[in-house]
Amino acid sequence: xxxxxxxxxxxxxxxxxxxxxxxxxxxxxxxxxxxxxxxxxxxxxxxxxxxxxxxxxxxxxxxxxxxxxxxxxxxxxxxxxxxxxxxxxxxxxxxxxxxxxxxxxxxxxxxxxxxxxxxxxxxxxxxxxxxxxxxxxxxxxxxxxxxxxxxxxxxxxxxxxxxxxxxxxxxxxxxxxxxxxxxxxxxxxxxxxxxxxxxxxxxxxxxxxxxxxxxxxxxxxxxxxxxxxxxxxxxxxxxxxxxxxxxxxxxxxxxxxxxxxxxxxxxxxxxxxxxxxxxxxxxxxxxxxxxxxxxxxxxxxxxxxxxxxxxxxxxxxxxxxxxxxxxxxxxxxxxxxxxxxxxxxxxxxxxxxxxxxxxxxxxxxxxxxxxxxxxxxxxxxxxxxxxxxxxxxxxxxxxxxxxxxxxxxxxxxxxxxxxxxxxxxxxxxxxxxxxxxxxxxxxxxxxxxxxxxxxxxxxxxxxxxxxxxxxxxxxxxxxxxxxxxxxxxxxxxxxxxxxxxxxxxxxxxxxxxxxxxxxxxxxxxxxxxxxxxxxxxxxxxxxxxxxxxxxxxxxxxxxxxxxxxxxxxxxxxxxxxxxxxxx
Amino acid sequence: xxxxxxxxxxxxxxxxxxxxxxxxxxxxxxxxxxxxxxxxxxxxxxxxxxxxxxxxxxxxxxxxxxxxxxxxxxxxxxxxxxxxxxxxxxxxxxxxxxxxxxxxxxxxxxxxxxxxxxxxxxxxxxxxx
Numbered sequence: 001x002x003x004x005x006x007x008x009x010x011x012x013x014x015x016x017x018x019x020x021x022x023x024x025x026x027x028x029x030x031x032x033x034x035x036x037x038x039x040x041x042x043x044x045x046x047x048x049x050x051x052x053x054x055x056x057x058x059x060x061x062x063x064x065x066x067x068x069x070x071x072x073x074x075x076x077x078x079x080x081x082x083x084x085x086x087x088x089x090x091x092x093x094x095x096x097x098x099x100x101x102x103x104x105x106x107x108x109x110x111x112x113x114x115x116x117x118x119x120x121x122x123x124x125x126x127x128x129x130x131x132x133x134x135x136x137x138x139x140x141x142x143x144x145x146x147x148x149x150x151x152x153x154x155x156x157x158x159x160x161x162x163x164x165x166x167x168x169x170x171x172x173x174x175x176x177x178x179x180x181x182x183x184x185x186x187x188x189x190x191x192x193x194x195x196x197x198x199x200x201x202x203x204x205x206x207x208x209x210x211x212x213x214x215x216x217x218x219x220x221x222x223x224x225x226x227x228x229x230x231x232x233x234x235x236x237x238x239x240x241x242x243x244x245x246x247x248x249x250x251x252x253x254x255x256x257x258x259x260x261x262x263x264x265x266x267x268x269x270x271x272x273x274x275x276x277x278x279x280x281x282x283x284x285x286x287x288x289x290x291x292x293x294x295x296x297x298x299x300x301x302x303x304x305x306x307x308x309x310x311x312x313x314x315x316x317x318x319x320x321x322x323x324x325x326x327x328x329x330x331x332x333x334x335x336x337x338x339x340x341x342x343x344x345x346x347x348x349x350x351x352x353x354x355x356x357x358x359x360x361x362x363x364x365x366x367x368x369x370x371x372x373x374x375x376x377x378x379x380x381x382x383x384x385x386x387x388x389x390x391x392x393x394x395x396x397x398x399x400x401x402x403x404x405x406x407x408x409x410x411x412x413x414x415x416x417x418x419x420x421x422x423x424x425x426x427x428x429x430x431x432x433x434x435x436x437x438x439x440x441x442x443x444x445x446x447x448x449x450x451x452x453x454x455x456x457x458x459x460x461x462x463x464x465x466x467x468x469x470x471x472x473x474x475x476x477x478x479x480x481x482x483x484x485x486x487x488x489x490x491x492x493x494x495x496x497x498x499x500x501x502x503x504x505x506x507x508x509x510x511x512x513x514x515x516x517x518x519x520x521x522x523x524x525x526x527x528x529x530x531x532x533x534x535x536x537x538x539x540x541x542x543x544x545x546x547x548x549x550x551x552x553x554x555x556x557x558x559x560x561x562x563x564x565x566x567x568x569x570x571x572x573x574x575x576x577x578x579x580x581x582x583x
Numbered sequence: 584x585x586x587x588x589x590x591x592x593x594x595x596x597x598x599x600x601x602x603x604x605x606x607x608x609x610x611x612x613x614x615x616x617x618x619x620x621x622x623x624x625x626x627x628x629x630x631x632x633x634x635x636x637x638x639x640x641x642x643x644x645x646x647x648x649x650x651x652x653x654x655x656x657x658x659x660x661x662x663x664x665x666x667x668x669x670x671x672x673x674x675x676x677x678x679x680x681x682x683x684x685x686x687x688x689x690x691x692x693x694x695x696x697x698x699x700x701x702x703x704x705x706x707x708x709x710x711x712x
Contacts, residue, residue, distance in 0.1 A: 358641075361668035361689045362597055368690035369603035376610045405690050 096185040166276035218283040357408035481509025499569040511557040588614040594624035595639035621645030662703035
């Protein structure tokens with residue numbers, strides 16, 4: 001009956017708690033997104049930090065591991081070079097010390113020396129003696145250089161000052177790379193002469209190839225001006241300018257990472273010679289040097305990506321479950337709130353109805369009395385030709401007033417449950433009141449309602465309003481279950497032995513299946529989908545339990561259902577009752 | 584009965600209601616006096632004797648229950664029938680506790696009222712619905 005009074009708009013406005021529900025989708029989407037973002041951040045940031053840190057540490061460690069053998073190799077090779085050159089110098093020194101200038105000036109003697117040196121495969125090409133003036137006084141070799149003056153050459157000057165000299169590589173007359181080594185020869189009268197020899201550079205290549213470098217690596221000699229002294233794989237040929245920018249000269253080995261002309265990452269390890277103006281350089285592409293590192297890096301990246309995928313998947317799934325739960329609980333709360341609102345609305349409507357009914361009763365009483373008086377007067381008069389007609393009319397007014405009275409009394413009676421209190425109740429009266437409330441439904445649908453109420457039913461101490469609601473719920477359900485015209489609902493009351501009242505409501509409706517019976521008292525369980533809140537029976541159950549009663553169901557599908565309620569003679573929980581009086 | 588008419592006091596704020604009710608009761612052989620508020624009702628009870636009083640519970644000014652208390656102070660033996668427009672029996676029960684004879688809900692059924700009057704005066708009630 002209150003259905004037409006429902007105003008959903010008003011309902012939303014009046015309930016600020018429910019305001020945000022206007023855009024529930026957006027709200028849950030935002031929440032979902034925020035949780036995912038936060039969880040991703042707190043898992044991925046540490047993971048990424050660890051990856052970067054590990055990456056850096058491994059790289060440092062691996063580079064050290066990798067550079068060490070390069071340094072060792074460079075040192076060893078440089079040493080071999082120096083040893084080789086030292087050896088040549090030692091031979092020259094030996095000759096200068098053993099032979100006098102006069103002996104060396106002798107063509108035959110010097111020829112003999114060169115011949116024996118060549119036998120030993122020391123790479124000597126020619127040998128000559130230069131006097132203090134710089135004139136080549138004695139020479140044996142493939143060229144005719146006798147008489148040539150060397151006084152302006154660095155080799156001559158440097159040898160006279162330092163005692164020995166090793167030149168850079170130069171192309172001789174045969175267009176073949178050579179170096180010159182020279183030592184002092186001191187005569188008996190203290191003059192400084194120079195013994196000068198040319199050596200071919202075959203041994204350079206021999207030494208470099210003996211290093212056993214990887215194919216893509218490069219090793220070569222260069223002088224301090226950056227002129228290549230041997231052939232290089234990447235940087236040019238002998239006597240060309242080196243294309244790489246080399247680290248400054250130093251005796252100790254040092255490594256530099258840089259990029260070559262093709263923008264490839266390379267490592268350059270260089271080591272300067274102490275006895276000559278040479279720098280040994282090893283160039284290794286980083287790709288080769290760090291091959292193991294790259295493999296490890298790839299593995300780490302793969303593991304990282306896999307964990308990332310797993311984490312993202314887990315987070316998204318977990319969040320979805322979480323949001324679903326929140327949504328479900330929100331929906332439940334919403335249902336409860338709606339039910340509460342509904343109850344409150346019913347209660348205020350009840351109050352309003354009571355007020356209206358009361359106000360209407362006064363004018364109704366006046367109409368009643370006026371019409372009654374008219375009827376009295378008509379009855380008393382004898383000479384009134386319209387007596388019958390007026391009698392009928394007045395009676396009709398009285399009948400209508402009576403109908404109005406029934407309605408207002410019913411409204412008043414029904415609204416009584418607002419004022420909750422424990423009082424003596426005649427269950428039979430309550431049943432009649434509720435049936436009276438549903439009278440129209442019964443009439444229109446031509447249902448058969450049999451009241452088998454016990455005349456000796458004991459009154460019970462309970463809450464009339466609550467019992468009214470329970471009976472209304474159960475009877476409405478029973479009426480909903482039966483068919484029009486064929487439907488029959490029996491209501492039976494009787495006293496039971498251990499002091500209480502039993503109410504039995506039997507219908508011949510559709511019945512309830514076994515699966516549903518298990519759930520019918522659960523909150524939110526409904527078979528009415530959109531129409532029902534699923535709270536009717538659970539509220540009834542709650543009320544009955546609170547009042548200390550019990551409820552049983554027995555149903556056969558297709559034949560009907562029997563709801564049996566037992567109320568005790570006295571309700572024990574009076575205090576708790578008053579707390580929940582608004583329900 | 585005509586020699587000694589039963590004298591009824593009607594107290595109700597609804598002038599139209601009590602005047603008509605008085606007329607109807609007079610048609611049935613009762614003598615009626617009316618008061619439109621509690622205070623004047625109490626005054627009349629104090630000034631002259633009545634056989635029975637009919638009192639509305641909901642009145643502006645002095646309400647029905649307080650009026651009943653005052654009347655009972657003056658004439659404890661005067662039977663009082665309460666009228667109420669409200670469905671709640673709470674006030675009616677309270678009135679009964681104070682000493683009212685019975686209570687009826689508006690609009691009235693005249694025969695029910697007459698039955699109650701007769702019961703209150705110890706006469707045999709008419710059996711009529």
